[in-house]
Amino acid sequence: xxxxxxxxxxxxxxxxxxxxxLTKLLQPFLLLAPSGLWLVMLLVVPxxxxxxxxxxxxxxxxxPAGGYGLGNYLQIFQIVYLQVVLRSLYFATGATIAxxxxxxxxAYWIAIKAPKRWxxxxxxxxxxxxxxxxxxxxxxxxxxxxxxxLLNSLLGAIGLPGQDWLYRSPAVLIGMAYSxxxxxxxxxxxxxxxxxxxxxxxxxxxxxTPQQAFWKITVPQTLxxxxxxxxxxxxxxxxxxxxxxxxxxPSMTLSRLIYDQFLRFRNWGFGSSLSLxxxxxxxxxxxxxxxxxxxxxxxx
Amino acid sequence: MPPTNLRNSRLLHRASLGSATSRRHFLQFSAxxxxxxxxxxxxxxxxxxxxxxxxxxxxxxxxxxxxxxxWANYTDDELLRGFQDRTGIQVVVDTxxxxxxxxxxxxxxxxxxxxxxxxxxxxxxKMIADEMVAPLDQSRLQGTDRWLPQWQDPVYDPGNAHxxxxxxxxxxxxxxxxxxxxxxxxWDYIWQNVDQxxxxxxxxxxxxxxxxxxxxxxxxxxxxxxxxxxxxAYNELLKLKPAIASFIxxxxxxxxxxxxxxxxxxxxxxxxxxxxxxxxxxxxxxxTGSSLWTDTMVIPKTAPNVDAAYEWLNYMLDPENSAKMVExxxxxxxxxxxxxxxxxxxxxxxxxxxxxxxxxxxxxxxPVPQAITDLYERYWTQLTSS
Numbered sequence: 135x136x137x138x139x140x141x142x143x144x145x146x147x148x149x150x151x152x153x154x155x156l157t158k159l160l161q162p163f164l165l166l167a168p169s170g171l172w173l174v175m176l177l178v179v180p181x182x183x184x185x186x187x188x189x190x191x192x193x194x195x196x197x198p199a200g201g202y203g204l205g206n207y208l209q210i211f212q213i214v215y216l217q218v219v220l221r222s223l224y225f226a227t228g229a230t231i232a233x234x235x236x237x238x239x240x241a242y243w244i245a246i247k248a249p250k251r252w253x254x255x256x257x258x259x260x261x262x263x264x265x266x267x268x269x270x271x272x273x274x275x276x277x278x279x280x281x282x283x284l285l286n287s288l289l290g291a292i293g294l295p296g297q298d299w300l301y302r303s304p305a306v307l308i309g310m311a312y313s314x315x316x317x318x319x320x321x322x323x324x325x326x327x328x329x330x331x332x333x334x335x336x337x338x339x340x341x342x343t344p345q346q347a348f349w350k351i352t353v354p355q356t357l358x359x360x361x362x363x364x365x366x367x368x369x370x371x372x373x374x375x376x377x378x379x380x381x382x383x384p385s386m387t388l389s390r391l392i393y394d395q396f397l398r399f400r401n402w403g404f405g406s407s408l409s410l411x412x413x414x415x416x417x418x419x420x421x422x423x424x425x426x427x428x429x430x431x432x433x434x
Numbered sequence: 435m436p437p438t439n440l441r442n443s444r445l446l447h448r449a450s451l452g453s454a455t456s457r458r459h460f461l462q463f464s465a466x467x468x469x470x471x472x473x474x475x476x477x478x479x480x481x482x483x484x485x486x487x488x489x490x491x492x493x494x495x496x497x498x499x500x501x502x503x504x505w506a507n508y509t510d511d512e513l514l515r516g517f518q519d520r521t522g523i524q525v526v527v528d529t530x531x532x533x534x535x536x537x538x539x540x541x542x543x544x545x546x547x548x549x550x551x552x553x554x555x556x557x558x559x560k561m562i563a564d565e566m567v568a569p570l571d572q573s574r575l576q577g578t579d580r581w582l583p584q585w586q587d588p589v590y591d592p593g594n595a596h597x598x599x600x601x602x603x604x605x606x607x608x609x610x611x612x613x614x615x616x617x618x619x620x621w622d623y624i625w626q627n628v629d630q631x632x633x634x635x636x637x638x639x640x641x642x643x644x645x646x647x648x649x650x651x652x653x654x655x656x657x658x659x660x661x662x663x664x665x666x667a668y669n670e671l672l673k674l675k676p677a678i679a680s681f682i683x684x685x686x687x688x689x690x691x692x693x694x695x696x697x698x699x700x701x702x703x704x705x706x707x708x709x710x711x712x713x714x715x716x717x718x719x720x721x722t723g724s725s726l727w728t729d730t731m732v733i734p735k736t737a738p739n740v741d742a743a744y745e746w747l748n749y750m751l752d753p754e755n756s757a758k759m760v761e762x763x764x765x766x767x768x769x770x771x772x773x774x775x776x777x778x779x780x781x782x783x784x785x786x787x788x789x790x791x792x793x794x795x796x797x798x799x800x801p802v803p804q805a806i807t808d809l810y811e812r813y814w815t816q817l818t819s820s
Contacts, residue, residue, distance in 0.1 A: 136545050195541045218819045225507045280694040300694075301679040380685075386818050398534050398641070399811050400541075 184406045185198040193403030197219070206407035215391070218405075222388040224371055229310035229371040230364050233318040236311060237363065241322035241354075246329070255321065257292070260316050268313060275309050276300060279381070301383055309377035314370050318363040327361020358426065365423045369416050388412060444581075461735060487499050500742040501526045503536060504552040505729060507703070508601060513759055521745045531683070532555040532640070540734060549737035550620060550746050555590040555728045556642075556799045558597045563801075567732040569597050576746045577751040577771065585768040588728065590798065597730035598747055599768040603702035603798060604726055604788055605643055606719040608709075613693055616622060620720035621651035624677060625670065631677040634696040639681040641814045642786065642799050644671065647699065656725055656797040659806045672820075681818065691715065695770040701727070706764050706785050717785050723795030 187193055191205030244256050264272065278284045279300040286296035299305045330353060333424065337347040353360075371377075375389040386394070388408065395405030442586035459610045466761055468775045502509075506529045514525045530536040533554050539545045540561075553561055572578060578594065610617055615627070636642050646656040648667040658664055679695060680686070686698045691712045698709075731750065733743045751757060754773035759765070762800065766786045767773060780786060802810070 195538065214816055214819045276689075280689055280690055280692070282694050298633065384675070384681050384818060385820060386815075391815075393820075394815075396540055398532075400534065400538060 140398050142295050146358045158272075175384045181412065184409055187402050188406035188410050190403045191400065193406075195400045195402055210411065211402055213222065219228075221385060225310060225378060225382075225387060226368050226372040228303075229314060230368045231310035231368045232307055233421045234360065234364060237318035237322055239317055241319045241326055242321075245323050245326035258434060260319050262311075264316055268376050269380075270312065272309060272376050275305065275312070275381055279305050279308070300381065303375070303383065305381040306378050306383075309381045310374060311340050313377060314367045317366050317370065320364065321363035322356065322359050325356045325362075329355055348425050357393075361426050362423055367421050369419050372415065373412060436651065438758070439630065442637065454578040470789060477676070486507070493656060497739065498522065499524050499526060500529070500549055500739055500746055501547040502550040502552075503528050503530060503539075505529060506531070506552075506731070507707070507763060508552065508765065512631070513755075513818045516755060517749050519745065520749065524747060525743050525746075534558065537561070540736075545734065546736050549739045550731055550735060550742040551734055552600065552729050552731055554800050555588065555730065555798075558730050558732060559801050560588040561732065562591060562596050564635070566689070566734060568735050568740075569596050570594070570598065570733070570739065570747075571744070574748075575751065576748055577769075580753070580769060580771040582768050582770050582773065584726075584727065584793065588798075590728070591730070595650075597732045598748060599728050599730050600667060600751070602726070602728045602768050603704070603766055604719045604792070605638065605647065605699065605701055605724050606695050606705065606717055607716055608690065608700045608705040608717045609697045610693065610714055611716050612714065613696060618697065618718060620718075620722050621647055622722075628674060631696055633677065633679040634694075635677050636675075636680050636682050636686040636690075636698045637678060638699050640685045641810050643725060644681070644699070645810055645814070646797075646799060647720075650720065650722050652657070653722070656723075657800045657802060659802050659817045661809060663808075664806075664809055664813060667818060669744060671817055675817070675820070702763060702785055702788075708786070719788050719792050719796070721792075721795075723792070723797065726793065726796040726798050728798065 135210050156295050167274075186207050189202045189204070190199050193199050193202045210219070240260070242255055248256060274281075279297075281296065281298055281300070285299075289296055297304075299308070333351050333355075337351055338344075342350070372388075373389055375393065378387040378423070379390055391410075392408045394400045395408060440718050458465075460816070491575075500523050502525060504527060508527075509527050511775045514527070520522055528740065528810060529549075530539070531558075536545075536551065536553060537557060537560070540548075540551070540816075545551070566721065567578070578598070579598065585594070586604070587593055588599065591597045607618060607621075611617065614623070615630075616623070638649075639802060645664065645667050649658050650656055652663070652666055654660075654667070658667075683701075686695055686700075686705075687708050689695045690698050690756060691708065700717070702717065702719075709715050711716060731748075733740060737743055751769065753769060753771035753775055755766050756769050757775035760767050760776060761780065764786065774785075783815060799806075
C-alpha cells in the first residue's frame with residue numbers, strides 16, 4: 135500500500151495502530167523468508183538427514199536399515215581410520231605453517247613497504263591464481279613436480295640434485311600452500327595495514343633494534359590476524375580433496391575416506407558420521423576464529 | 435592547456451586521499467570473489483563425485499529425447515547424429531567413471547531421466563538381483579543371435595535376458611619396452627622389481643580389479659571367496675606399496691609416455707587410445723590371466739522412454755553401424771556380425787581382440803556375498819590408509 139503521507143494529511147489515522155504493528159511484526163519474516171527457506175532446505179534439512187544416517191550403524195543404500203546406535207562413531211577410533219585422521223591433521227597443520235611463513239613477509243611488504251598505489255594491484259596479483267580451477271592448478275603441479283618436470287629441469291640447470299616429491303607429502307604441502315596462500319596474505323594484509331606505526335617509531339626512539347620492535351610490537355599487534363589467517367587455511371586444507379588425491383601418496387585423507395564411503399562402498403552411515411565429525415572440527419575452528427581472530431580482518 | 439592539467443592533478447590527489455576507503459571496498463570485493471571461488475570449488479568437487487545432474491526432459495520433447503548414462507568414449511557425435519537421422523530422436527549423453535558412482539545415483543533417485551544405462555558385467559548381476567532393470571523384450575530386438583561365443587550365454591546375465599553386451603576388454607599392463615630391464619610378461623614383474631620401481635607404477639583405482647590381479651598373480655581365482663587367499667593378496671599388495679605412485683584409473687597417460695612412470699595397470703580400452711598417440715608403448719594381458727570385462731546396455735525400470743531405448747538397442751545391434759563404431763572409437767564389440775565386417779588389421783589386433791588362449795585363462799569379475807565384499811573393502815581401506 136502506498137502511504138502518501140506527505141501530501142495527504144490524515145484527518146484521522148487511516149492506518150490504525152494494530153495494522154502498523156502487524157506490518158512491523160511481519161517485516162522481518164518477509165525479508166528473511168527467501169534466505170531462510172534457502173538455508174533450511176539446503177543446509178539445515180540435509181545436515182539433520184546426515185545426522186540421522188550417522189546414527190544407523192552400517193547403513194547402506196539399497197539395504198534394509200538396522201536400528202539406531204553409535205557404531206559409526208566408535209568405528210572412527212579404529213587404528214585404520216585414526217591414521218587417516220592424523221594424516222589429514224598433519225597436512226592441514228603443515229599447510230598452515232607454510233602459508234604463515236610464506237604469507238607474512240609478502241603481506242608485510244605489501245602493507246608497509248610497497249608504494250601505496252601499487253598495493254591493490256599487488257593484491258590482485260595474489261588473488262588471480264584463484265580464478266582458475268583448483269583441478270587445473272593441481273594438474274599444473276604434477277607437470278612441475280614430476281621427475282622429468284619443470285622443477286628438476288631448473289634444478290639440473292643450476293647443478294642441484296633433482297627432487298622426487300610427486301606422490302609424497304612434500305607435493306601435498308606445496309599444493310595446499312599454493313592453493314590457500316592468497317587467503318593468508320589477504321587477511322594478514324588487512325591486519326598489518328592497521329598497524330600503529332607510531333609505536334614502531336617510539337620503540338626506535340627508545341633504542342629498540344628493528345628485530346626487537348618486530349617481535350614486541352608488530353607481531354603482537356597482528357596476532358589476531360595471524361590467528362584468523364591460520365584458522366582459515368587450516369579449515370580449507372583439512373577438507374581439501376583435490377590436492378591430496380592428485381598429488382599425494384597412495385594413502386587416504388579424510389575427504390577421500392568420506393568419498394569412498396559414499397560412492398565406493400555405499401556405507402552412507404559411516405560416511406555421514408565422518409562428515410559430521412569434519413563439520414564439527416570446522417565449527418570449533420570457526421568458533422575459535424570468532425573469539426580470538428581479528429574480526430575486522432576476517433570480515434574484510 | 436594548464437587548467438585541465440590542474441584539474442587532473444587535483445582529481446588524482448583526491449583519488450589518493452580516498453584510497454583508504456576504496457581499499458576496504460576492494461578487500462570486501464576480493465573476499466567475496468574468494469568465497470565465490472571457494473564455493474565453486476566445492477561444487478566442482480561434488481560434481482566430480484557425482485557426475486553432472488541429468489536435465490529432466492520436458493513433456494513436449496519426451497518422445498524425441500533419449501537420455502543415456504554411459505562411460506566416456508563410448509559415443510561420439512557421428513554415432514548420435516546417425517541415430518537422430520534414422521529415428522528423429524535426440525540423444526543426451528551423461529557419463530560416469532565407475533559402476534559404483536552409477537549405482538549410487540540410480541539408487542538415490544537421481545537417474546530417473548535415463549532410459550539406457552551401461553553397467554559392467556558384475557554390476558548387471560547386482561542390478562538384476564536388486565530388481566532395478568527391466569527384462570528385455572526379445573521380440574523387439576533384431577540381430578541378437580550373433581554374439582561371439584563368450585557372450586551367447588554370459589554368467590552375469592544368462593541368455594542376455596536383461597542386458598545387451600556392447601563393449602568388452604581386458605585389464606593389463608602398459609609400459610615402454612625400451613625402459614624396462616626384461617620384457618614384461620605378467621604381474622610378477624612388478625613384484626620382482628619393487629626396489630627399482632619406487633613410485634614408478636600406478637594401479638587402477640578399483641578394489642576388485644587390484645585385488646583380483648593380485649589373486650591371479652598368486653594363482654587363485656579372480657573372484658576368490660576364501661578369506662585366507664584374500665588376506666594373502668592383501669599382504670602381497672602391502673609389499674608393493676613403495677612402488678605404487680597412485681591408485682588412478684585415468685590420469686597416468688602423460689607420465690607414462692614421458693617415462694616418469696614405468697608401468698601402469700590399465701583397461702585395454704585406455705591402453706589402446708594411448709598407444710595410438712605413443713606407438714612406442716606396449717600393452718600386455720598378463721600370462722597368468724587377468725580380468726575380462728564386459729560393458730552392457732540395460733533399460734532401467736524407471737526408464738521414461740522405453741520405445742526410444744529399444745530403438746537405440748536395435749541401432750547398436752546393426753552390424754554396419756557397430757563395425758563403423760569399432761573403427762572410429764577402437765572399442766571391441768562382442769557382435770560377431772559386426773566383427774566380420776571389420777578390416778583384417780583390426781580383427782587381428784591382439785590388444786582389441788586377445789587370443790583365445792589368454793581369454794581362457796581370464797575371468798570376469800563376479801559378485802561375491804556381502805560378507806566377502808566387506809572383507810575386500812576392509813583390506814582395501816587398510817591398504818590405502820597406511
